[in-house]
Structure formats: structure tokens, C-alpha cells
Amino acid sequence: MNFSSxxxxxxxxxxxxxxxxxxxxxxxxxxxxxxxxxxxTHFLAKSLIGLVDDxxxxxxxxxxxxxxxxxxxxxxxxxxxxxxxxxxVRDVMAIESTAQYKGLYHVLGGKISPIEGIGxxxxxxxSLIEKIKSGDIKEVIFALSSTMExxxxxxxxxxxxxxxxxxxxxxxxGISVGDELEYADEVTLGRSIVxxxxxxxxxxx
Amino acid sequence: MNFSSxxxxxxxxxxxxxxxxxxxxxxxxxxxxxxxxxxxTHFLAKSLIGLVDDxxxxxxxxxxxxxxxxxxxxxxxxxxxxxxxxxxVRDVMAIESTAQYKGLYHVLGGKISPIEGIGxxxxxxxSLIEKIKSGDIKEVIFALSSTMExxxxxxxxxxxxxxxxxxxxxxxxGISVGDELEYADEVTLGRSIVxxxxxxxxxxx
Numbered sequence: 332m333n334f335s336s337x338x339x340x341x342x343x344x345x346x347x348x349x350x351x352x353x354x355x356x357x358x359x360x361x362x363x364x365x366x367x368x369x370x371x372t373h374f375l376a377k378s379l380i381g382l383v384d385d386x387x388x389x390x391x392x393x394x395x396x397x398x399x400x401x402x403x404x405x406x407x408x409x410x411x412x413x414x415x416x417x418x419x420v421r422d423v424m425a426i427e428s429t430a431q432y433k434g435l436y437h438v439l440g441g442k443i444s445p446i447e448g449i450g451x452x453x454x455x456x457x458s459l460i461e462k463i464k465s466g467d468i469k470e471v472i473f474a475l476s477s478t479m480e481x482x483x484x485x486x487x488x489x490x491x492x493x494x495x496x497x498x499x500x501x502x503x504x505g506i507s508v509g510d511e512l513e514y515a516d517e518v519t520l521g522r523s524i525v526x527x528x529x530x531x532x533x534x535x536x
Numbered sequence: 537m538n539f540s541s542x543x544x545x546x547x548x549x550x551x552x553x554x555x556x557x558x559x560x561x562x563x564x565x566x567x568x569x570x571x572x573x574x575x576x577t578h579f580l581a582k583s584l585i586g587l588v589d590d591x592x593x594x595x596x597x598x599x600x601x602x603x604x605x606x607x608x609x610x611x612x613x614x615x616x617x618x619x620x621x622x623x624x625v626r627d628v629m630a631i632e633s634t635a636q637y638k639g640l641y642h643v644l645g646g647k648i649s650p651i652e653g654i655g656x657x658x659x660x661x662x663s664l665i666e667k668i669k670s671g672d673i674k675e676v677i678f679a680l681s682s683t684m685e686x687x688x689x690x691x692x693x694x695x696x697x698x699x700x701x702x703x704x705x706x707x708x709x710g711i712s713v714g715d716e717l718e719y720a721d722e723v724t725l726g727r728s729i730v731x732x733x734x735x736x737x738x739x740x741x
Contacts, residue, residue: 349565
């Protein structure tokens with residue numbers, strides 16, 4: 332690309348380093364920035380700097396937070412005996428939006444993935460085991476996505492905490508509400524039959 | 537979306553105001569920013585502020601530039617008697633990358649579009665007509681995209697400059713190099729037959 336301006340070129344190069352954004356998309360975004368009021372772009376830039384400079388991870392659950400201990404960890408109405416293990420903040424947001432879970436979370440910060448060079452030491456697994464050692468936790472719920480990496484991570488953690496005799500569970504796999512049976516994959520459908528639940532339970536809520 | 541942090545929420549809101557980026561994509565981008573070194577995001581923010589604060593439009597052709605008169609307008613090797621009328625900087629970049637054009641440009645900054653509320657007064661048409669009035673220009677090439685808005689804009693400008701007795705031309709419409717005839721639309725194929733060129737000319741370059 333032959334840019335007519337260094338400022339334009341810099342901005343396009345910086346934006347195109349973001350995942351999923353190529354040079355053409357970056358140029359389109361930059362031209363949009365030039366069309367709208369300057370102040371909006373100042374707000375954008377400030378919000379990005381504020382984000383990377385001031386954001387914290389909750390000391391207890393490792394979720395993204397503005398303070399040392401996040402709102403969920405400091406909420407006394409939540410059940411501190413249950414911990415739901417998730418990959419990142421998006422999973423916390425997804426589960427919170429169901430309003431069905433009242434326990435605490437533990438954010439791993441990723442999944443074990445040898446291909447991407449992510450091992451157990453890169454995640455917050457040690458901190459989870461420390462929590463469990465302390466004896467306050469009765470149940471650990473595994474809520475990682477059901478991929479090779481997710482299953483590996485679940486199994487690794489399970490092996491580490493097996494000896495502490497606490498209840499472990501995993502979120503149910505099954506047919507999505509509203510989905511047609513005929514289009515479901517066999518593994519999911521198979522699991523949903525093996526792990527069937529009493530009919531009365533499905534009437535709740 | 538229930539954010540666990542105001543800083544996170546601000547950044548996601550600001551990013552999701554960009555065209556084609558929704559809240560989920562914005563969140564994915566923000567989490568990427570948090571994983572990479574802080575300095576990179578500082579560079580990004582600085583480049584955006586530099587862009588909106590310091591960028592100029594060339595006084596002559598209205599293209600994006602770092603200085604008052606752009607490199608193309610100040611290049612004495614270019615033919616100052618030919619002006620190519622384009623919509624924005626992307627078109628200048630596209631034509632420049634062909635290395636086939638040695639005249640100057642005139643960047644309109646958009647196309648006439650009543651639906652989007654863009655009239656002739658929002659574009660740099662007056663400035664183009666001033667240039668033509670000055671008498672230094674021999675030919676105007678219309679290189680707007682061939683849409684309803686592009687054709688309207690071409691025609692509007694054509695009507696304004698008709699009286700000045702200068703040559704006007706438009707870029708050729710036809711079958712793309714490498715394309716199969718059978719998949720071409722009828723209008724394009726029709727125009728490529730009506731506006732056929734001497735065979736010898738197609739051997740050039």
C-alpha cells in the first residue's frame with residue numbers, strides 16, 4: 332500500500348496488528364475516525380490507555396476488575412463453597428447473564444495448549460489448588476469449552492485436586508434449548524441420553 | 537453485557553462504535569490488548585491521536601497528507617493538465633499502485649447521496665470548478681465507482697464543467713482481466729463490446 336501520509340500509515344499499521352483486522356479493514360476504520368468528531372477518537376485512545384494501565388486482576392478469582400477484589404468475590408450473598416472454573420472473563424459474563432449461578436468463579440486465563448505453548452504454569456491452576464487446600468470449598472464446577480484443550484485442562488486440574496475429596500462436577504452437555512434433534516451431532520445427542528435428568532427437573536424455571 | 541470492570545466496559549463501548557465492530561468483537565479485541573505488552577497499546581493510542589490531531593488535507597487535491605500540499609501535487613514530473621476525480625484516498629492509492637497514471641487527482645471526499653444527506657456542497661466540487669476556471673486543466677477523468685451515487689456525482693460535475701470546453705473522460709468499464717465472459721453481467725459485457733478498442737492497444741504493457 333502506498334500511503335500519502337505517514338500519520339495515516341502509522342495508524343493503519345497499528346490497527347492492523349489487532350486480530351482479524353487486515354490492512355484494508357484498518358484503512359476503512361481510520362477513514363471513519365477522520366470523518367467523525369476528533370473528541371470521539373480522543374475518548375477511544377484514552378479508554379485504551381486507561382484499560383492497559385489501570386486494569387487489575389482480582390486477587391482471589393483472577394477475573395478482570397477495577398479493584399483488588401472483584402464484586403463477585405466480595406459479595407456476601409454468594410455461596411463461597413462452590414467455585415466455577417472458567418477460561419476467561421467472557422465465560423464469567425456469559426454465566427452471570429443466566430442468573431442461575433450464585434457461587435464464585437476461578438478464572439484460569441486460558442487453557443492448556445501445547446501447540447500455543449501454554450502449559451499449566453501459565454494458568455492460575457496453582458492458585459486454585461491453594462484455595463482448595465484451605466478447605467473452604469465444597470464443590471468445583473468445570474465450565475471450560477468442550478474441546479481438546481478444554482478437556483485436557485479439566486483432566487489436569489481434576490488429577491491435581493482428586494486427593495482433596497471435594498465434589499467435582501462439569502456443566503451438562505446436551506441439545507441446546509430450541510434445537511432440532513436431527514441436526515445435533517452424535518456425541519452431544521449420545522451424552523444427552525446417557526446423562527438424562529428426571530422429567531420434573533426440566534419443568535423448573 | 538455485565539462487565540466486571542468499568543475500564544473494560546468503556547474500552548468495549550468505544551471500540552464497538554467503529555463500523556462493523558459489535559460488542560462481542562470489541563470484547564475480543566480488548567482481551568487481546570490486555571494480553572500483549574502495554575507499550576503496543578500506547579503506540580496504538582498515540583497513533584490514533586496523532587492521526588486525528590495532525591492530519592491535513594492537501595490544499596490543492598484534498599487528499600490526506602501530512603503537509604499543506606501533498607507529494608503528488610508538488611511533484612513536477614506529473615502532468616498538471618490532467619485531473620482524475622476520485623471519491624477518497626483509497627481510490628488514489630489504488631490508481632497509484634497501477635503506476636499507469638501520471639496526472640494529478642481531485643479527491644471529492646464522497647459521492648452525492650441524498651439518502652445519506654450528502655449534497656454537492658458537502659463535497660469539494662466547488663474547488664474542482666475553480667481549478668477548471670483557472671484554465672490550466674485540459675482533461676478531467678471521472679474515476680468514481682459505477683453506482684447510482686457515482687453516476688449522479690459524475691453527471692452533476694459534468695453539467696457544471698461542460699461550458700468550459702475541456703476534455704472529459706471516464707475510466708473504461710469492461711470485463712476484468714482474467715475473468716470468464718460467461719459470468720460477466722450483461723451491462724458490463726455490453727459496454728465492453730460497444731466501447732471496444734483497437735486490438736493493437738490491448739498488446740501494450
